[in-house]
Amino acid sequence: MAEHDDEAVTSSSAVEKHGMTVPSGTAVLPAEPFENPGEPPHRPRRTDVDPKKERLAERQVATFFYISIVGSVLSIAAYIAFPIDSSDFSTVRSANLFLGLSIALALLALGIGAVYWSKSLVVDREISEERHSTRGSDATRSKAVEAFRLADKESGFNRRSLIRNSLIGALVAFPLPGIILVRDLAPAADPNELLRHTMWRKGTRLTKDPTGLPIKASDVTQGSVFHVIPDGLLDKEDKLEEKAKAAVLLMRLDPGDLHPAKGQENWSYQGIVAYSKICTHVGCPVALYEQQTHHLLCPCHQSTFDVANNCEVIFGPASRPLPQLPISIDSDGYLVAQSDFHEPVGPSFWERER
Template identity: 75%
Template sequence: HDLAENRHPTRGSDETRAKAIEVFELGNKESGFNRRALIRNTLIGATILSVFPGLVIFRDLAPAADPVQLLKHTLWKKGTRLTRDPSGTPIKASDVTLGSVFHVIPEGLENAEEKLEEKAKAAVLLMRLKPEDLHVSPGREDWNYQGIVAYSKICTHVGCPVALYEQQTHHLLCPCHQSQFDITHEAQVIFGPAKRPLPQLPITIDSEGYLVARSDFTEPVGPSFWERKQ
């Protein structure tokens, strides 16, 4: 993704930025990210920025922490139902229509010992596209269910919540630094400073038609600063 790294963010129109701020703040409120310390010693509720209030940034891992292990393992596991954030209502595949977006958390999150920390790592955006619009890599053929895909909500640049989905282009936008991810191509970076795609959560349905995870994420969520330390 070196090409994306070399691009310079540009300022969008006032209308686009206003829409991004509105959606960001809604997603921020729903996800519980607002001004909270989320992962002790690793996730910091950042100070209020001039444009995007309540921004959460992943940074400053504790020296003894292993960032790969910390950010790779979440509450998602085989059979865990996808539920609406914040209600915790399980989601059926039939609930997800073309163009819709769901803010998602794993079932059972309310019982987690470190609820906010786990929520920060496990937050997901769920969308439905036409199956023929998806360009799927070998080995990922069963990671979506009839065009329904789930991706980490945490930007791979500095960890802001990705909140704006453009239905016409199928692009996800991070309003902090305007990184854009193409959902039709497995959330590849197409613009901005992010260095890698958003991690995808493999999903399917259970016997009752509810969407469930096939497994945890197969790579760490969040920003890629840990890659530079290896």
């Protein structure tokens, strides 16, 4: 029969040892204490013992920061020197090449300089800190402030003016290409005016997208939806830009279900209504129509518009209704526009009068 001692315990039921429940059949062995080996011996760097190496490292770090400034300036110069011509694809390649190289140079030099600074000049002695999950006391928080002061002293940020000034210059110069490039994306003209005027004019026929075939009122059955573009759009050189503003959804409801706003009673024809296809949230194409509820859904962010009530927003982030295109019919029975939209189409984040 096996002997049992006090240090190794096995039993047919769970036992409790040292405050923990031990499953049956588990051997409990004594804890063997070990000594803390401590921190490894500190190995000083060349910059810690040789003032010449220290000054050389400082100049090298500053050089990387200055190179970063040069890269930022070059990226702006490349953006100006290599304009993109939409009719010549080679200009896109040239612009992207030189922009990418110069911005990469600016970012890479900034990163290398920061890493080299921390590796060669920032104090690198080992420390041990106890972790805790509770909020520190006021004394601990004051020590944290002191730690920041000590970090500033050890990094030499205020003392090493060459590194500090070159780093500040690199950080100031680096965002400039992004600011210049993003700012130039804005249209030169007033966005409000650009979005206020589309190809729709009095008498312009409504045609199917993408065939360009005109639409008769008799073709539009109740519950149907047509994706519509203005007549003549397919012949324009800038048809994509014009379509982005002039695209329309055409639907037919029971005239009794429509509740037009005051002054817009004659903007529809026998229950046929036309609304801008461009969502007023961020410009996604509204394309999902639910016949029974007369709801239009934008698939991007689920903005929902009520066609029966002037396409008012009933759900989602859109802040205003879809603009309505006034329509009627011509002598041949084809649907035509009465005028252009009476308000700007597209997202509401553009500056506009309400």
